[in-house]
Amino acid sequence: MAESVRRILGKPGSVSLQPYTKLLKSIEEREEALRELGDAELTAAAAELGNAELPYDPADLAELCAVGREAARRALDERPFDAQLLGVMALLDGNVAEMATGEGKTLAGALAAAGFALRGQRVHVLSVNDYLARRDAEWMRPLYELLGVAVSWIGQESTTEERRAAYAADITYASVSELGFDVLRDRIATDVSELVVPEPNVALIDEADSVLVDEARVPLVLAGAAEAAESDAAMAELVRRLRPRTDYVVDDDGRNAHLTDAGIDAVEKALDGVDLYSAEDTTLLPRVNLALHAHALLQRDVHYVVRDGQVRLINESRGRIALLQRWPDGLQAAVEAKEHVAASETGEILDSITVQALVLRYPTRCGMTGTAMAVAEQLREFYELEVAVIPPNKPNIRVDDEDRLYATPEEKEDALLDEVAEVHAGGRPILIGTQDVAESERLAKRLGNAGLECVVLNAKNDADEADVIAEAGTYGRITVSTQMAGRGTDIRLGGSDMADRDRVVETGGLYVIGYGRYPSSRLDDQLRGRAGRQGDPGGSVFYVSVEDDLIANNAPETRGYDVSSADGAITDPTWRRTVDHAQRVAEGQLLELHRNTWRYNQLVDVQRGVVMEHRRAVLSDDQGKRQLAVDCPATYEELIEEVGEEEVARAARLITLYHLDRGWTDHNAFLADLREGIHLRFLGRRNPLDEFNRDAVPAFKGFLDEARARAAEMFTEAKVVDGRVDVDAAGVRRPSTTWTYMVQEHPFSTDFESVVGKLKNIGGRTGD
Numbered sequence: 001m002a003e004s005v006r007r008i009l010g011k012p013g014s015v016s017l018q019p020y021t022k023l024l025k026s027i028e029e030r031e032e033a034l035r036e037l038g039d040a041e042l043t044a045a046a047a048e049l050g051n052a053e054l055p056y057d058p059a060d061l062a063e064l065c066a067v068g069r070e071a072a073r074r075a076l077d078e079r080p081f082d083a084q085l086l087g088v089m090a091l092l093d094g095n096v097a098e099m100a101t102g103e104g105k106t107l108a109g110a111l112a113a114a115g116f117a118l119r120g121q122r123v124h125v126l127s128v129n130d131y132l133a134r135r136d137a138e139w140m141r142p143l144y145e146l147l148g149v150a151v152s153w154i155g156q157e158s159t160t161e162e163r164r165a166a167y168a169a170d171i172t173y174a175s176v177s178e179l180g181f182d183v184l185r186d187r188i189a190t191d192v193s194e195l196v197v198p199e200p201n202v203a204l205i206d207e208a209d210s211v212l213v214d215e216a217r218v219p220l221v222l223a224g225a226a227e228a229a230e231s232d233a234a235m236a237e238l239v240r241r242l243r244p245r246t247d248y249v250v251d252d253d254g255r256n257a258h259l260t261d262a263g264i265d266a267v268e269k270a271l272d273g274v275d276l277y278s279a280e281d282t283t284l285l286p287r288v289n290l291a292l293h294a295h296a297l298l299q300r301d302v303h304y305v306v307r308d309g310q311v312r313l314i315n316e317s318r319g320r321i322a323l324l325q326r327w328p329d330g331l332q333a334a335v336e337a338k339e340h341v342a343a344s345e346t347g348e349i350l351d352s353i354t355v356q357a358l359v360l361r362y363p364t365r366c367g368m369t370g371t372a373m374a375v376a377e378q379l380r381e382f383y384e385l386e387v388a389v390i391p392p393n394k395p396n397i398r399v400d401d402e403d404r405l406y407a408t409p410e411e412k413e414d415a416l417l418d419e420v421a422e423v424h425a426g427g428r429p430i431l432i433g434t435q436d437v438a439e440s441e442r443l444a445k446r447l448g449n450a451g452l453e454c455v456v457l458n459a460k461n462d463a464d465e466a467d468v469i470a471e472a473g474t475y476g477r478i479t480v481s482t483q484m485a486g487r488g489t490d491i492r493l494g495g496s497d498m499a500d501r502d503r504v505v506e507t508g509g510l511y512v513i514g515y516g517r518y519p520s521s522r523l524d525d526q527l528r529g530r531a532g533r534q535g536d537p538g539g540s541v542f543y544v545s546v547e548d549d550l551i552a553n554n555a556p557e558t559r560g561y562d563v564s565s566a567d568g569a570i571t572d573p574t575w576r577r578t579v580d581h582a583q584r585v586a587e588g589q590l591l592e593l594h595r596n597t598w599r600y601n602q603l604v605d606v607q608r609g610v611v612m613e614h615r616r617a618v619l620s621d622d623q624g625k626r627q628l629a630v631d632c633p634a635t636y637e638e639l640i641e642e643v644g645e646e647e648v649a650r651a652a653r654l655i656t657l658y659h660l661d662r663g664w665t666d667h668n669a670f671l672a673d674l675r676e677g678i679h680l681r682f683l684g685r686r687n688p689l690d691e692f693n694r695d696a697v698p699a700f701k702g703f704l705d706e707a708r709a710r711a712a713e714m715f716t717e718a719k720v721v722d723g724r725v726d727v728d729a730a731g732v733r734r735p736s737t738t739w740t741y742m743v744q745e746h747p748f749s750t751d752f753e754s755v756v757g758k759l760k761n762i763g764g765r766t767g768d
């Protein structure tokens with residue numbers, strides 16, 4: 001198909017751009033008249049667009065784009081390109097706009113957000129981190145002001161008051177996690193005045209594929225304080241002495257570790273001859289397993305770093321420290337014991353929400369990213385979103401070389417070093433993308449030893465990373481970074497001020513080298529996309545070894561390949577297909593995992609919905625009071641008499657909410673245990689989801705009735721002290737502190753969950 005036709009029709013399988021391209025001419029024609037308007041008149045023209053409902057009809061859509069273009073020109077000194085306006089229109093129709101790196105998604109997203117806001121919608125622009133939320137909101141503020149809509153942002157440090165004020169704006173920028181945590185905290189509010197997040201309207205998601213696909217399964221968790229976890233130093237010490245391969249083995253895919261018979265003997269001996277499998281102390285085996293997981297599967301500087309006396313997780317997909325993340329308690333404590341740091345606080349999970357469920361709360365969803373088509377099916381399946389592929393403003397001239405394949409990682413690295421030395425000699429800036437932080441450091445050291453000075457991006461904070469990555473296009477610069485570090489930041493040729501641009505253009509522009517292919521082609525493309533922005537020259541290549549984890553784990557038939565070439569280079573084209581095949585297998589596994597989690601979560605979400613709806617009625621509609629008037633009329637009348645209507649309403653609300661929340665926490669723990677048990681039953685070849693539903697559904701039956709009955713019981717026994725119902729004495733306990741975290745996506749899901757689950761079983765739940 002001719003490029004011009006494709007530009008109009010869009011890619012097969014994507015949304016047609018035709019209705020939007022048709023409007024470009026009239027948008028342009030309107031420009032001259034709009035230029036004549038004063039600022040106030042332009043603001044008034046924007047306000048005019050608010051006199052109708054969504055969706056925009058074509059005439060209004062054209063007017064919005066024209067007004068938005070003029071406002072951006074005045075406020076930001078950037079006149080949106082046609083490609084950006086196509087993106088705006090696709091977003092306003094509730095699609096995911098695929099726009100390449102550097103095409104100006106921030107501005108396109110802002111114009112779409114303004115378009116929604118002008119029509120009375122409250123818009124949440126979801127970023128991948130706090131730094132980008134703040135940067136983008138501040139960057140776009142002059143534009144929003146000219147369009148007459150209020151913008152605000154939220155960060156980790158924002159106080160409750162600041163958050164409430166921020167959500168009151170028309171448009172609020174927030175990271176996905178901060179928004180999720182606010183939603184979770186609202187779920188345990190006991191007074192309407194404590195609520196922070198308003199009803200969801202529109203979610204506009206930046207880096208949509210990362211959020212909606214890669215992080216979709218990540219649960220955001222709200223926990224309530226109990227006591228400090230017990231550090232199991234003895235067990236950590238014991239497993240430290242075990243010999244790899246003799247006492248324990250790690251599965252090929254690195255997801256699980258088992259004791260061998262020799263290992264079991266060694267552990268039993270060290271524990272004074274107990275029989276691990278029939279010991280009276282049933283905590284022993286899970287403790288050994290947790291310590292072994294922490295010891296054998298979680299590596300310092302790959303999965304976590306130790307900083308300021310704390311174990312901090314590294315988010316593997318982003319390669320940076322995840323501030324609020326921790327592993328579920330047992331494993332966190334085991335890693336802390338392994339690293340000899342103090343055990344952090346432990347607690348009870350009050351509620352959780354997956355990123356997917358968080359996004360699905362919004363009746364209107366849309367998003368933008370450089371790589372959406374590769375996950376178009378998932379976006380449709382999980383979010384009912386279609387992809388609109390927006391052609392680049394200027395054609396992409398980046399040269400993507402074929403993979404360079406080697407037999408062993410050593411040969412691959414030697415070849416990569418030679419390549420870096422050669423290219424660097426000509427001054428061409430190089431960005432090397434690694435799989436993880438440890439790899440970055442190791443590679444940087446080798447480059448240093450070879451006299452090739454480089455800058456390493458290393459799980460620092462987002463703002464620092466942005467500053468470093470912004471300079472990656474400097475003449476002669478070598479930057480080593482994990483795939484997503486510093487994302488959302490433009491790499492300009494010749495440095496951030498482009499002072500040296502011509503000289504860098506002459507070298508061929510930014511050269512991106514991937515140190516191994518990623519588990520999905522999308523991640524490869526995101527790395528490549530760092531080069532060649534806005535028609536810049538650039539290049540990319542991946543160095544791959546057939547012993548790389550991705551290939552060894554997903555195409556095991558590659559083992560033992562005999563390579564004849566002296567430097568280990570493999571030229572046989574079938575191997576190229578093998579690499580692609582291995583990547584597709586990895587992608588398929590991730591999709592299956594996503595689907596499975598989604599299916600499990602669906603049922604839990606339905607149950608949660610029932611509880612939350614009821615909770616809302618208790619919180620803001622005196623439902624608890626009405627129920628208690630029916631369930632215990634005598635007490636009710638007496639109390640009204642004694643302390644008055646308002647106080648009874650307060651006590652009824654607190655007591656009813658307490659039992660709803662208590663019940664929900666317990667039910668959640670039950671579901672977690674159930675799910676863990678199901679994995680074991682799965683070995684018996686039964687459908688795990690059916691099994692889960694078979695038990696989870698009846699367990700929820702009568703949930704509301706039970707909470708209600710318990711509330712009535714407590715209400716009847718409550719005493720009055722100083723004219724108030726003493727709900728504390730009656731047994732209403734709220735967690736003294738709460739905190740939030742994201743559960744790290746871990747590579748060894750089911751077995752790991754089962755280990756943690758077992759420990760929880762044994763620890764028992766703190767029921768009333």
Ligand SMILES: Nc1ncnc2c1ncn2[C@@H]1O[C@H](COP(=O)(O)OP(=O)(O)OP(=O)(O)O)[C@@H](O)[C@H]1O
Nearest residue numbers: 078079080081101102103104105106107488489490
């Ligand atoms: N219409 C425009 N005219 C001139 N410059 C523009 C225009 N739109 C955006 N830019 C500039 O292009 C650069 C890239 O914009 P932006 O960071 O929004 O790109 P992006 O698509 O979000 O890239 P990434 O994928 O890296 O997040 C910015 O420096 C921005 O100021």
